[in-house]
Amino acid sequence: MDRxxxxxxxxxxxxxxxxxxxxxxxxxxxxxxxxxxYLVSEGFRQFDLEYDVFWAMSKEQQAEAIWNALFIENxxxxxxxxxxxxxxNLLGLDVKKRDLPALRKWFxxxxxxxxxxxxxxxxxxxxxxxxxxxFDEMEKPTWDAGxxxxxxxxxxxxxxxxxxxxxxxxxxxxxxxxDVRPDLSEKTITNIRRFLEDWTKKIxxxxxxxxxxxxFNYPCSSERARLMETAVLPHCREFGLPFAMxxxxxxxxxxxxxxxxxxxxxxxxxxxxxxISAHPDNKFLITALSRENQYELCVMARKFRxxxxxxxxxxxxxxxxxxxxxxxxxxxxxxxxxxxxxxxRVLDQLLYKWSHSRKIIGxxxxxxxxxLMETGWDPTPAEIERDVKNLFGGNFRRFCDGSxxxxxxxxxxxxxxxxxx
Ligand code: FIX
Ligand code: ZN
Numbered sequence: 001m002d003r004x005x006x007x008x009x010x011x012x013x014x015x016x017x018x019x020x021x022x023x024x025x026x027x028x029x030x031x032x033x034x035x036x037x038y039l040v041s042e043g044f045r046q047f048d049l050e051y052d053v054f055w056a057m058s059k060e061q062q063a064e065a066i067w068n069a070l071f072i073e074n075x076x077x078x079x080x081x082x083x084x085x086x087x088x089n090l091l092g093l094d095v096k097k098r099d100l101p102a103l104r105k106w107f108x109x110x111x112x113x114x115x116x117x118x119x120x121x122x123x124x125x126x127x128x129x130x131x132x133x134x135f136d137e138m139e140k141p142t143w144d145a146g147x148x149x150x151x152x153x154x155x156x157x158x159x160x161x162x163x164x165x166x167x168x169x170x171x172x173x174x175x176x177x178x179d180v181r182p183d184l185s186e187k188t189i190t191n192i193r194r195f196l197e198d199w200t201k202k203i204x205x206x207x208x209x210x211x212x213x214x215x216f217n218y219p220c221s222s223e224r225a226r227l228m229e230t231a232v233l234p235h236c237r238e239f240g241l242p243f244a245m246x247x248x249x250x251x252x253x254x255x256x257x258x259x260x261x262x263x264x265x266x267x268x269x270x271x272x273x274x275x276i277s278a279h280p281d282n283k284f285l286i287t288a289l290s291r292e293n294q295y296e297l298c299v300m301a302r303k304f305r306x307x308x309x310x311x312x313x314x315x316x317x318x319x320x321x322x323x324x325x326x327x328x329x330x331x332x333x334x335x336x337x338x339x340x341x342x343x344x345r346v347l348d349q350l351l352y353k354w355s356h357s358r359k360i361i362g363x364x365x366x367x368x369x370x371x372l373m374e375t376g377w378d379p380t381p382a383e384i385e386r387d388v389k390n391l392f393g394g395n396f397r398r399f400c401d402g403s404x405x406x407x408x409x410x411x412x413x414x415x416x417x418x419x420x421x
Contacts (some may be wrong), residue, residue, distance in 0.1 A: 001369065004381075004388050005362035009126035010354060011393030013310060014209075014244075014287070016131050016340035019153040022142050028115055028347040029107040030100070033087060036346060037260035038080035043069050044204035044257065051256040063401055067100050079318045083352035090122055090351045115349060120152065123350040129206060129341075134199050135172065143202055156244065157205035159232065162192070163224050164210075175243040178410070184226050189287070192231040200239055206400055207285060208236055209244035214265035214290070216247055220276040226391055233282050234327070243282060245272065246313060248289030253292075264289045264315055270297040276304045283399060287311040287341070294325050298332040308399045309333070311341035317353070322360045331369055335387050338396045 018026040040062075040342050047054065047071040054062060070081050085095045093106060110118075120128075132155045150312055161169045166182070173180045176189040199205070218225055236243045267288060276284050284307045288297055294316075309329060312322045317340075323325035326339050339361050342353035367390070369379045379387075390398075 001366050001384060002362055004385050005358050005365065007124060008385070008388045008392050009124050010340075011129070011395050011396060012125050012342050012344070012350065012354075013125045013129045013338060013393070014131065014156070014313075014343055015128050016343065016345040017128050017153075017347055017352075018130055018139070019147075019150045020113055021147040021150065025138055025142075026112065026116070026347060027345060028112065028119075030088075030103045030348075031059050031063040032346045033084055033348050034066045035059055036080065037258075039066050039070060039084075041257055041260035042078055042080060045259075046070065046074060055258070064100065072098060079356075083349065083356065086352035087348050090355060091137065091348075095234075099171060107415075119347050119350055123354045125342075125350050125354060127152050127154055128350075129154045129156050131156055131209070132203050132205075133157045133160070134171070135161040136194075149204075154206050155203040157196070157199055157203060157208045158210070159196075159208055163227055163232070164213075166223050166227060170421070184223065184230070189230045192227070193235050194234040196231065196277050197239075199257075200235070200241070205239075205241060207242040207244050208232060209285075211246040211249050212267070214248050214250060214267045215269060217268055218271040219278070220271075233279055236283070237281055239282070240402060242285045242308070244285035244287075244310075246287055246289070247272065248293060249314075266290045266292045269293055269300060272297075273300050273303070276307050278302075280306060282306060283309070285310055285401070287313040289313050289315060291316060291321060295328060298329055301333055304330055308337060308396070310338040310396065311343075312339070312357075313341075314343060316342065317357075319356060319360055322357055323364060326361055326364045330364060335390055336395060337391075338393075339391055351359065 008129075020026050043066040044051075044054075047065060049065065054065065057065065062384065070076055073083075076082060076085060088095050088103065091106075093103060107295050118124075130153055132139060132143070134143070134157075142374075161172075166184075170180050170182045170188075173191070173195055176195075178195050180188040180191045182193075196208070199345075200208075216224075232243060247267035248264055250263040250265050252261055254261040267290060269288075272284075272286065276282075284304075286297060286307060287310050288294065297309060301309050311317075316322070316325060322340070329337050340354075340357045342350055342357075344350050344353055369384065372379055
């Protein structure tokens with residue numbers, strides 16, 4: 001069992017990583033690992049530093065401040081800190097030396113392409129879905145210029161500015177040649193759809209996605225609801241693409257922390273049920289930030305087959321909550337969901353995020369198969385291999401494709417004698 005969960009390649013369906021062709025946008029190496037925003041917010045709990053002093057530092061100085069505060073002056077026991085150590089350990093580095101300069105020296109000898117291959121191979125991540133935004137000035141020029149894609153990197157079209165800040169976004173669209181006005185006239189909607197079509201094709205989007213504040217409600221006469229009903233959802237239907245919603249984030253709770261300053265609050269799950277039931281021909285993906293929303297979401301997914309739950313997002317990506325959520329999802333939904341995505345922003349993080357999650361998912365599954373065995377039902381190795389493949393990408397691919405081809409136990413290859421639960 002452990003071997004199957006450890007060795008099955010995953011499709012990481014939500015990350016903030018980039019195809020290596022995006023150059024500097026693909027972050028990797030010890031300094032980027034240390035300045036991850038999860039660690040920045042933990043660092044500020046220990047620093048004796050003003051915000052602006054920290055932000056004025058170079059990346060290397062910030063990394064050093066975090067290293068000293070969270071690894072040297074305190075034991076690195078939080079999930080994000082432990083993640084750094086798991087990553088280094090899996091790369092074969094000796095963490096007990098506590099030697100940041102030596103770690104930097106080791107990373108300096110790598111080339112980005114070789115390192116990408118090495119990390120993906122070690123983490124057993126087969127495909128990575130990027131989060132691609134036409135509104136991101138850093139990545140847009142690369143899309144506009146075109147490049148040879150690395151097939152391991154797929155795309156999701158991120159549309160937060162369109163749905164959360166239409167007034168400013170209408171100006172950008174107009175600048176890019178789309179005939180739109182701030183009012184949502186029929187002509188404007190036609191042009192928003194043209195924009196979505198152009199970008200869906202340009203990046204070969206596998207799904208569209210948005211993160212939503214906790215106060216999202218539906219039905220509603222808001223601009224946001226109107227944009228969803230008249231532009232986004234019809235577009236998704238036309239292209240057969242799921243619409244991923246990530247509710248519960250409160251952006252900028254502490255703006256001084258920049259990217260590390262976002263918070264969480266409960267969302268209204270009933271609103272999502274209303275939206276999904278009103279659009280039975282659309283496919284929806286949901287991962288919610290609030291722990292309190294997870295149970296209601298599981299029950300909702302039992303009611304709507306056009307809803308696929310995925311991942312333990314951000315603050316829920318901790319061992320305690322991954323265990324709780326995976327167990328609850330399995331008990332209520334069987335195997336019809338995708339338990340995890342990494343949300344990695346730095347390539348190296350694939351190592352810890354997947355190794356920590358695989359272990360927990362493996363433990364939950366082991367317990368469930370043992371419960372089955374108590375009834376006299378013997379799960380075969382091929383059946384277990386099938387189930388894990390489906391959880392690690394098969395279910396998601398099938399949901400996106402709308403095809404009924406799942407990984408079947410007969411196509412699973414592991415021999416019976418090769419492992420035991
Ligand atoms: O909105 C998102 O996709 C979030 O995952 C990010 O914005 C967030 O900053 C993050 O990195 C969470 O893991
Ligand atoms: Zn994300």
